[in-house]
Amino acid sequence: MDNSGRCKVKDEFSCGLGDADGGRVNWDGCSAFEFSCTCCGECCRGRIDIRLNIEDLWLMARFMGLRDTADLSHKGLIREEPIEGGGLRYCVQFKQGWFKCCPFLENRLEDCGTLRGLCRLHPHSKPLVCLLAPMGREWDEHTGESRWFFQEPISGCPGVKSGAENYDPNAVIAELSGRLDRESHYYGVLAELQRMNAPDEVFREFHRMETRRSVDAHLEDWEIRLGIRTSG
Ligand code: SF4
Ligand code: SF4
Numbered sequence: 001m002d003n004s005g006r007c008k009v010k011d012e013f014s015c016g017l018g019d020a021d022g023g024r025v026n027w028d029g030c031s032a033f034e035f036s037c038t039c040c041g042e043c044c045r046g047r048i049d050i051r052l053n054i055e056d057l058w059l060m061a062r063f064m065g066l067r068d069t070a071d072l073s074h075k076g077l078i079r080e081e082p083i084e085g086g087g088l089r090y091c092v093q094f095k096q097g098w099f100k101c102c103p104f105l106e107n108r109l110e111d112c113g114t115l116r117g118l119c120r121l122h123p124h125s126k127p128l129v130c131l132l133a134p135m136g137r138e139w140d141e142h143t144g145e146s147r148w149f150f151q152e153p154i155s156g157c158p159g160v161k162s163g164a165e166n167y168d169p170n171a172v173i174a175e176l177s178g179r180l181d182r183e184s185h186y187y188g189v190l191a192e193l194q195r196m197n198a199p200d201e202v203f204r205e206f207h208r209m210e211t212r213r214s215v216d217a218h219l220e221d222w223e224i225r226l227g228i229r230t231s232g
Pocket of ligand 1: 036037038039040041042043044117133153154157158159160
């Protein structure tokens, strides 16, 4: 519990760009923010963890023309990340070397000398966390409810400024409702595997799926297998 008496949500069920502990402003459910991305690409460079859910992996694998999400590891595009409480999840593997950046970032130097960062996965194959930014959410494994917050993708993000056009979280959440629902199901399976103290190999098996299958079918299979499917 935190000081407010509310159960603290584990960070592995949190989806948001930026420093996990800093600069979060809880969203009241109705306010719009002044935000307009300038495509500077700074939040796709450096050392940033882009956490991926099972649908992100599936979309990325299909974008790359791969038959299986496991092939993303073989190509060095994703990496395993141990999670608190045991188990594994996946992140984008940023390019290392002198210019660290997301492998899906296309850097473009404009005639005016401005460096732009464009996402090759935008919009249909883009990870949910990147689509939501600067919004993020925490999913409560006990209640299944989401809590929303606003967070600068990076400190000093030029898109966060007074006078920028309004970013309406409700419109974004409505547009992404299908993907958010599937992410909730993904978190549900992840939480259950943790409760069972499943070995890492089971977490790997859960994150591995053929791209010809649907994400819904994959999640449904696992929910049935773990006995956590309550409807449908
Ligand atoms: S740092 Fe801000 S303005 Fe730049 S690409 Fe990221 S969200 Fe957009
Ligand atoms: S997936 Fe796209 S938006 Fe997300 S970090 Fe990579 S380049 Fe940036």
